Amino acid sequence: MNAGQYFATMARYNLWATRRLCEHVDALSDDDYRRDAGLFFKSVHGTLGHLLAAEHGLWFPRFAQGMSPTLRLDDELEPDRARLRERLIDGAARWPALIESWPAQRFDGVLAYTSTQGVAMALPFAATLAHVFNHGTHHRGQISAALTGMGQPCPEIDMVWMLQAESRAS
16 A cells, blocks of 8 residues: 555545544533543543644644644534534545645655744654544544443444445445
């Protein structure tokens, strides 16, 4: 599997796992959804909001347009629960086409951007893109643990479940 295929898979997984997680989060009362669950960004809402800011507000513009937005990682871009869910899924749906548009050599390049602290950065393109998808997996795992702690069922969001579903569908 080449880098383009690998990251296309990761982008599909990111979208699939985000959808599945949101289906389980939908079952939470608003009190549980917004209460401090001991997560780094406190609540399920805060953690989902962080994913919107980081993955779609910061990283996507850096990769897609070479822009470095001036956001903080805890900026609340969407206070409305339903709209946040929609924006997360819509944002995740933009990554596959972007990745498929890049020539193979792009993955061997560098991503230049300005950090949230205003520092110029130049990092390996592929490794930094891997970070974006690993970061999402990390925070989805935190939310899954919070769901379990609240007595809710935990979604099956391991990538192998997506691969198995794709295999059955083909």
